[in-house]
Amino acid sequence: MPDFAVKTADMWHRGSAWILGPLMIGLVAVALATASNYVSQLNMALFHAFFFAPLLILPLGFVALTYVSRRYFSGTQGSGIPQTVAAINETDDAKTSHLLSIRIMIGKVMLTIGGLAVGASIGREGPTVQIGASIMHMFYKRGPFQDVEQRRILLLAGGAAGIAAAFNTPLAGIMFAIEELSKHHVFNANSSSLVTVIVSGLISLALLGNYTYFGSSGANLEWNSGVSTILICGVVGGMAGGVFSRLLIAASFGTTTRMAGFIRQRPLAFAALCGLGVALLGLATDHLVFGTGYQPTQAMLEDSGSLPWYFGIAKLLATLLSSMSGIAGGVFAPSLAVGAGVGDNLAALLPVSYAPHSAIVLLTMAAYLSGVTRAPVTAFIIMMEMTDSHHMLLPLMATSVVASAMSKLISPTPLYHALSQKFLLQR
Template sequence: MPWLSIRRWRRRILLVGTALLAGFIAIVFAIGAEIVIDTHRSMMQVSPWLSLLIAPAGFAFLAWIAQRFFPGTQGSGIPQAIAASLVDDPRVRHKLLSLRLAIAKVVLTLGGLLAGGSVGREGPTVQVGASVMHMLAGRKTRWIASSRDLIVAGSGAGIAAAFNTPLGGIMFAIEEMCRHRPFRANSTTLIAVIFAGLMSLGVLGNYTYFGRTPSSLTWPAGLWPLLMCGAAGGVLGGLFSRLLIASSRGLPGSIGQFARVRPIAFAAACGLGTALVGLATGGLTYGTGYAESKAALEGVADLPAYFLIAKMLVIWLAFLSRIPAGIFAPALAVGAGLGADLALILPGEQSSTILVLGMVAFLAGMTQTPITSFVIVMEMTANHEMLLPLMATAVVAHGFSKSVAPIPLYHALSFAALRHAESQARDESPRPPPRAVAPER
């Protein structure tokens, strides 16, 4: 009988096992991130001035390791997954996704957090999930799913396990990973996301990333905060996206030449800048920004007015240094800072409500994925009453972002990652031996 087919059940077991492995690595990554963030915080309690040594040395070491031994690990990880889904050459894909790169990505990103960099683990988790699922793309297992479907499924599983947002993982796979081609509704993505989420649920429990924030908007007065957050987040996110895209092509003038000629020294300079900003803000800008954002959402602490600009600056410095670093979670912290600033001129609404709107607005403006943004923020705050306001804010932010940044951030970066991987594959391809030339008589 068809349902007793050994081959079919072997296919399902392989797919489920790989999805569980991707979820397990994401969980280990999350636990490791908490440990190294606490370790860095303990070092800063001993002496805040230690950051002037730790950050430059850490950035320089990570940049050297990534450039020398793991050239596919620089940056977020989302552009690498997108680039791998756009190419058919397995040699090029291997330069972007592999188990070796996945393990290195985890270790190096944890090193960035230990050094105090404003980096996130969510983007790297996408590359990890895509790399793990791509292991099934060999000749003997190609009947499980196509390579593209496996990469898309692994990317969605990475988001689901990193944020504990299964719906957000599915929407990320559809909206971001399949931007240039139609999404084929199949069971591969659903199985990967579901079982990666179940692994997270089984180990970490049923938690929400930012806890539960029972905030809501009053109507019709709540229309103005929605429009203000959407417009401000869309413009600011779009401009920041353009800054990152332009920076990925190189800085102008003598600074850009210094970055090209001496990239390790330039990474150390970026680490020094990160340390100086951290000292100036009392340590608010170190790490992902998760703790600061959660405290502001819960009303335990307030975000100062300068947090928005300071956090964007340290994210930019980590991006310039070309260390393995995600920007997804730090972008949520920037959005929280935006909401905190807007709440100062909107005293009639709850500050936590404006913070949530600011988070979804900046994320949607920076990534230009409005559906993914409001679904992820809704799941992270466990607040379904804010569904329609979050949805409307994301749509408004997306519209304003498109007016200032016509090319989405991750896809602009993916084209550069693809060109670099293709260049590496060509350089390593075997060259034909030179033809023998008969000597002249």
Template sequence: MNTTRTVRVLRVLRYRYASPKLWWRQGLFWGGAMLVAAIAIGFASGADYAGRLFRLMTDGRPWLPFLLAPAGLAISVQLTRSVFPGAQGSGIPQTIAALHLTDSATIDRILSLRVAVGKVVLTLLGLACGASIGREGPTVQIGAALMNALGRAARVPSVDVQRALVLAGGAAGVSAAFNTPLAGVVFAIEELSHSFESRTSGTVFTAVILAGATTLALLGNYTYFGQTSSDLPLGVAWIAVPACSLAGGLLGGFFSWSLIHAARGFRGKAGQFVQRHPVAFAALCGLALAVFGFVSGGQSYGTGYGQARALVAGAVHLPAAYAVLKCAATIVSYISGIPGGIFAPSLSVGAGIGATLAKFIPAAPAGAMVLLGMVAYFSGVVQAPITATVIVMEMTDNQTVTIPLMATAMLAFAISRMVCTRPLYGALADRFLSAQTRGH
């Protein structure tokens, strides 16, 4: 009896650890996670270059965005509809939708490599034309698409394993985009899957570790928004927590509410115009984008990364209206139908909120106020307070304000829910799933 049991154990061990097919799949998966990181790094460099190109073209020519933004957004929407269908928007709702589907053909269409290429090309085009978009959300869909393609190539044995690969690809995309490994795992739990099953946990952890190690090897141990040692001493300075929570939660909730209602479609003649003339509507959005850029002195264009990083370092003072104008520019960019995310612009809006409120709360350090504003608005937008806390904490390498960040994120989340009753990504994912059902 013991001999038979030993033989069975040896066979299992041989299958698990000596099977060439298994090692091929594992190697493909490990290589995919590292490739996701490399693509994310290249995408980040491309986004920086596109932003610099826009600033170079418009420097000393404040009239040029009034031509460049409408034309660029119109071209982007036309290419999205004709060449890269399914590439519009952030990419996170599409990834969430794919995780809830069982039809492999539909999943392959949502997470196709064509869509991934479109995300990169058209996001860079949008940034080169001044759109207020980020590349982090698209990186999530790119990572999920790459892992999905590798899973199909390796012929993984079950739908659950394929789903785990998609989830791991999305988490690796967040980890590599921000160089925040812990945030990648938390985002996978809190936002992408809303669960953390034991059969997927090892896959997600491995992908995040490999993506993080690749980023570390290629770029070194950097922090996305630099380092800050700002603290929030217990006492009167803590008035900053409810102040930032209220402002960030209200504005973040309004932002989410706006995008959700826009996704449902405009009513009346406006809705008919958008349906019949989507390219012309994108051009009008580009015109509005140029107006916001002109009023903000050019600060509302692009990802907002430079402004947020400078605010964290205390190296710049932006107009009090910056947060509102950046929020409006991001709404207009998103509803135009071009590919692009909202992560970096949202963090920039939050930084602007914190910097503005710091002028009215002298008891609280300005640096700490910027961090609280970031976590408040981001939590208000995505309604994922744990992810918001971890991602801001990791991006600034500051653990001294962990408790204030957590408190602010939770309060902002509660306030945002009063304005927008549904989480943004979940609502957009449901809308996307409904559209897929109607299309078939």
């Protein structure tokens, strides 16, 4: 009887983890997506009605978000992916207990929505990874989930489910767990991990419908100019992504003594300066750099709108300042917008007959994302799933690999793994 009771309890805990956990991830991801879209629309309406409002709202908003994060939700700063990587790689529970919890989940949701409400150049996808890992972390030390390896499996499944639910990209979720979250460990894509991704994805599908993030792209690439297009997009996009990673890592670790002292002693003042910088960039681009950058990115993929030539660099700087400030928010969606801007520039420089505009934009988006994350497989799969561009699989794959190699020359250490060390040092 005792053995039967133990087995029954183990089955209950396993069922709760692999069914209840992904249900919660899917529901929270959908709630975050819905709320983020709503506050982004409110932000656009407000800034459209009061053109200079960002000069007041962004500095004050960054200060408020930084204060709340540091005071009540320490561990929610930035994307959330570095915190998840740190928790997966660390074997000592005490060292990472402040990075994944229900408190962190609540704070991450609130602060990400707040960041988008004030116009920060952030995304919700990275935060959803930390949210998913935090939810699955609840089941650690319950039933059969007692050792470090079981804990790691829970966190990997939660992070993968977060990406899958955020973008409606189940394949990219699995590849993200394999390529990014488990660089130092062998990822076992067992039935439990797959069930977590599938169930969370089904919740998103049931509530939001079957959709692709950027619609269906008709981009196509002729192979007579395809190789050179791939090389150009891969080299330029990868180098741009490497520069962003190098700058963000430098801002986190390698700032001058005077600047580092200022950030450490006056974090709220530094956040205000970052907010002011984003506001000025927004005014210079007619508010285009605020938020995720979804609308201008979709317009460029559909060839349905034109953007100023400086959109890409302005969005890169706005995302860099938002990430440096210490507020919660990811870089996935803004990175896609930066890549689209850089791709738009490349399309303008190349001959009209060289390659279609939408194809160059699509390839450069994958290249820039690969350059930032140094996860080429995730980059090309996520672009393929988000734009329904299965016919562009080989060009996307080749471009992402080239971009990752170019990024490594500029920023040898992958961004998320460099930042994960920062969170371990802050414990």
